[in-house]
Amino acid sequence: MQADPNLYDDWPYMNRPKIVWPGQKKLAFWIAPNIEYYEFMPPVNPKRPGWPKPSPDVVGYSQRDWGNRVGHQRLMELLDRYDLRGSISLNVAMCQHCPEIIEACVARKWEFFSHGIYNTRYSYEMTEAQERAVLEDSIATVLAATGQRIRGYLAPALTHTERTLDLIAEYDFWYTCDLFQDDQPQPIKTKTGKLMSMPYSLEVNDVITYGALAMSAERYADVLIRHFDQLLEEGAESGTVMCIPLHAYLVSQSHRIKAFERALAHITSHKDEVWFTTAVEIAGHYREHCWDQTLADIAGRGLATGGTGFA
Template structure:
């Protein structure tokens, strides 16, 4: 349960933790989380939250995000591949039906997939347990059919949850959640059953927050990534996540500075560039 994730029995402040390094003696694990999403142009309304700022159907909002699945996914993915960064995909699993070409491209690059719900315009607030179970089961089955992979991670759709979300994904055998933004290291999460860990996923260096909330330029955002990396590389055992949305980072005026940031991190020598599952597995092997 989300409220149990901060159980005092699990609280372990940074100064008292055992320091360790990642494979190859690297001090910081770096993973990239491209959000491959699908937004419905006219989704069913939810009483707690509007899907679009404008009345439905929101042609402007939909078409802006549709840039990801037409153009900018490939621009972003090619830069990542060029500099040796695999993707751990936060997937709106409906994309497997709407735009299978995008999912196939990511799969062919050897990227990992985890679930970001069915649509990013469907929210978990007030969802019944049966509905939530159905979404988890659909995510597992759909991604397996489309890619041959079995998902191991979860990022709630549009970052919306119920009090039982973490318990359920652990029950279904998933290994990690990206829904807790409380630390810079992998940490265990208390659940009713199963074994679940929290892997750092960032709001602070998420390109959505960078461009929509903090009003950064492309160069500002790239500089933020470098400064985030430089600090975390001084703290052995830390994890840096770079969450991306292709319709933002893959725009022509932003992709150049982003590539410079990836080049800097890849050339530094302190980064273990990995997928989310590789980081979780390595962390578990390092536990006493």
């Protein structure tokens, strides 16, 4: 495998064509609640264990189950108070395991995108037929449960094969959340289709902040506010995107939810400058209004390179 997978062109951040979001807004803001299911005894994958501890991990399972039993309701009620819709990063098996959560999101007109079937079923070692089956099941299951044709994809547990992006483009997905290279959308090199990278985040993802970095709730709120303020400032030059990826078993804990609300109050106080939206709406606007100008700018600077995916 070459050192650079050549999934997207080098494209310096400065002096790009200006992105203007609907209503002349500077920043497109979206929230991605991850609604996930972790199997108690997942099948063994040779590249990665299903749980950090040896299975069965009763503690890990029950903590995540608390998110589905209690945390999501608490988070949905908070987002309702600030008139924010979620874009659900969905383990699609949740449509069968917890249909009441799916119904509550549908009632709120939230978006759904695929996060695989289970978060304990990794893409590593999948055959092409198996990966296609996951995509086809995701499309059909979510359509049947919600009436939505999903347009976004986040690989389960951020695991991939060398063909993942080409396949989701082939199945007419509009955006991937699996790349973290930019604060604006960007076309992805795929063999077919029209796939863009959607700014997601590891830096303000609560799994990272509460897990790997062990932040306090107040510190996490401060980080979100600083993150937002910087992107809003830069959005005056060309529209930026901010996403907050969330997991109810973390952010919705009783001792954390009020600090998170403080960050939301700050962010939503900028209604004149911010487009509060969903990922699919951002993708639709970008495809219609920004896609061609981006490719022309990259080509005009002599930055375009050949090939797609992992060569």
